[in-house]
Each structure stands twice: as C-alpha cells, then as structure tokens.
Amino acid sequence: MPTTSTAEHEQATPPPPPSSRSWARAWEDIVEGVRQRELWGHLGWQDIKQRYRRSVIGPLWITLSMAITAVGLGLLYSALFDAKIPTFLPYITVGFIVWNFILGCLTEGTETFIRNEGLIKHLPAPLTxxxxRTVWRLTLMFAHNLLVYVVVAAIYWSSLTEAGYTITNDGNAANQPGISWSILLAIPAFFLLAVNGGWVALLFGIISTRYRDIPPVIISLSQLLFFMTPIVWTTDILTANFGEAGWRMLVAELNPLYHYVQILRAPLIGNEQSWHHWAVVAAFTVVGWGLALVAMRNYRARVSYWV
Known part of the structure; x- marks a missing residue:
C-alpha cells in the first residue's frame, strides 16, 4: 500500500519548472521579442510622436538640427583642413548621420530598461x-536625418560621381571611385548596424540596470570617442603626413567605431570600400551577440528587480 501511494504521488507531482537561467529561456526571449514587432514598432513610433508633441514642424526638427550641425561644422573644418567643400561636406554629413545612430545605441541603450521601468513591472513582455524599441526609435531618427544627405548629395552630385575625386588637397594618395551601383551596399550596411544596436541595447542595458554609473561613464567617453573617430577628419590626413605604414594609422584602425562608420559612409559618398571594415564589424557582431546572450541567460530574470 505505501508503495502504491508513493507511485501515485510521483505521477501526480508536476515536473519542476525550467530554470530561468538557461540558454533556452534567453534565446526564447530574443526570438519572441523579434516576433512582437507590432509592439516595439508602435512603442518606438510613439516615442517620436511624444517627443515632438505640440511642435509646429514635429520630427522635422531632427532633420533641421542635423542640417545645421553638418553644414556649420563642414564649412569650419573644410577651412581648417584645407578640404574641398563639394566632397568634404557630404563626407562630414554622412559621418554625423551614422555617428548619431551609433551614439544613440550606446547612450540610449544603457537606459533601455531603466526608462521602461513601468512597462517591465506591469507588462509581461520579453526584455528584447x-x-x-530603442533601436527602432533610432532608426526612425536616422531616416529623418537621411534627408539631409539626399539634399547635400543632390547639390554636389557631379563632384561625388566623378571618378578619382579627393576629399582633401593632401588626399591625392586616396583617390575615390565616386558614387556608383555600390551605393546599394548601404542597405546591408545599415542592417548590420541595426543588428549591432540590438546587442548593445541588451548588453549595456542589463549592465547599466545593475550599475547605474555606466550611463554617465558612456556619455563622458562619447566626446573622446567622437574626436578619435574619423568623423570631422579623414584618414587621408594621417596618410599624407605619416604614410600608410605609420603607427599613427592605428588611431583609426584600432577604433572599432571607425569600421562601423565606414561600411555605411563609403558607399553613400562613393568612397573606396575596403572589405576589412566588413570583417571587423562582422566579428564584433558575433562576439557582441554572444556576450548579450550570456547576459540574458544569467541576469534576464533579475532586471525587473533591479529597475
């Protein structure tokens, strides 16, 4: 009789729930988050509408702000570097547009879960x-800023499509092929940037939720990262002064943000495209998503308590 009771008890006992710290749960969160595109798409669009609520021109303020910044600094640095405005202004414009997207992924990504505290505690949705939502909001802002590029490229189209053009007067060693069908490479390039924005928001978002000092640190370092990345200056200057083999070229080559900027900027303005930029970005994509998956496995269940 006791043996029968024990067997019945074992059959009636439900299996233990799967551990929250598992690769399967982490992967399921990511997959389910991607599937709920209507939710994060709506939330990201509402962020843009809420930001410019009761504004006369609305989201066009994004475009206007980018246009003023690009034109103002483009004219200033073209004089400082003795650069050609018809080719340097598109260079710096696209650089600013791509940089704003990357910087947004870094700075806003650190506050992804902090800003969504209310939703995380009351809405049963995947953390992804x-x-x-953050990446989609930044994508919409990128699309608005891209209008500035269209206008600038249209104005200087003849210069950008001329094979062998140079950006600076010292850049004769780096003649550019000009805009061609390779401009279509900008599509997979931005897709790759957006994919990287996903793991940045997940990884840095989880770390920043636990350690609230991370967002101010990222913001403080962003100024240094901006001037260390070829946005308002070109690698032609380093090549002309120190040669291609000079150790100073490592200032650009060892900066991963330079490769992220270049895979998108090069096809848009007809620059010479080097495939090693794609290789570096692809490597960071794999490593980054691997680290994000580890963070999701170990700390996904704790985010709701940390916020």
Missing part, C-alpha cells in the same frame, strides 16, 4: 522588446 524594449531593446528593439
């Missing part, structure tokens, strides 16, 4: 939804 909030990371994709």
């Amino acid at each position: 939804v909030y990371a994709l």
